[in-house]
Amino acid sequence: MTTTDQPRDQHAPWIDKERLRQKYLEERNKRLRPDGNDQYLQVRGQLAHYLDDPYSPVAPRAPKADHVTFAFIGGGFAGLATAARISEAGIEDIRIVEKGGDFGGTWYWNRYPGAQCDTASMVYMPLLEETGYMPSEKYAHAPEILAHCQRIGKQFGLYDNALFTPRS
Ligand SMILES: Cc1cc2nc3c(=O)[nH]c(=O)nc-3n(C[C@H](O)[C@H](O)[C@H](O)COP(=O)(O)OP(=O)(O)OC[C@H]3O[C@@H](n4cnc5c(N)ncnc54)[C@H](O)[C@@H]3O)c2cc1C
Structure with a gap:
């Protein structure tokens, strides 16, 4: 170069x-x-149940046909952080569409015992200053990171418009 x-x-x-x-x-x-x-390959048979969400029951709802200014697919760090910044800019009609039953992304799906981040929490977890949250460990465990994702969702009003588990 x-x-x-x-x-x-x-x-x-x-x-x-x-x-x-x-x-x-x-x-x-x-x-x-x-x-x-x-x-x-289509996952079939014994392994197919891993495609389902074991953490949240399906909650039937009517299809949405409204309009929003910003819509994101995925309620992990990327969707949450972007939506939070857009919300800070004063835009309120933001929709996150997430196939899981809650925000968290990686941290919603990965709940095996001992799961934790391997980047220092203070660097890894987004929007700590904005939420006023202090991680309890240098390398936070999965439940704490999932809870932080939910905290971001609540603080920035992202639950209001979100669509989870779209299998109605
Ligand atoms: C155990 C573990 C530890 C990790 N530790 C670190 C670390 O220490 N440091 C680091 O930098 N990274 C780490 N990672 C990587 C981690 O994936 C990223 O840091 C980050 O969480 C990714 O965020 P994301 O929003 O980009 O994607 P994700 O968290 O994967 O979120 C994407 C979301 O999109 C949803 N989605 C996908 N397709 C659709 C669709 N068609 N319709 C609706 N929803 C959809 C998924 O359900 C998912 O919830 C770790 C990963 C794991 C599994």
Whole structure:
């Protein structure tokens, strides 16, 4: 990557963005397969129940046909943090669509004994200052991280519009 013959970014002048984009494209193309979705197997039989959500009962509801300004698929850290920031910007009609029964993403689904983060909690857990929450351990266990996701959802009003477990 050259550092001299490309337009320079004010904040990161050493990054050749065009070359970087090209590299990402090359890596993406290496992973594309001609069989597309046919490469995947349908999970059947003994293992099929893992596709269900064991933590939340299905709560039937009518289909939604309204309009929202921002909608996200996925109620993990990414969806929560983005929605929280949008909410801070004053936009209220945000919808998170999540196939699980609650927010948490990774931390909703992974509940095996001893599960914990391996990045320091103070760095890893989002929106700590905004929620005023102090992690109890250097490497927080899964239930604490899940509870923090729920805390973010409540504080930023993200439950109001969310759609969980869409199997009605
Ligand atoms: C045990 C464990 C420990 C980890 N520790 C660390 C760590 O210490 N540091 C670190 O950086 N990372 C760690 N990770 C990685 C972790 O996945 C990420 O840090 C982060 O939580 C990912 O957030 P996300 O929102 O991008 O995705 P996810 O948390 O995976 O959330 C995506 C959500 O989207 C939902 N979804 C997907 N498709 C659909 C659909 N079609 N319709 C509706 N909903 C859908 C899923 O149900 C899921 O809830 C760990 C992962 C595990 C499993």
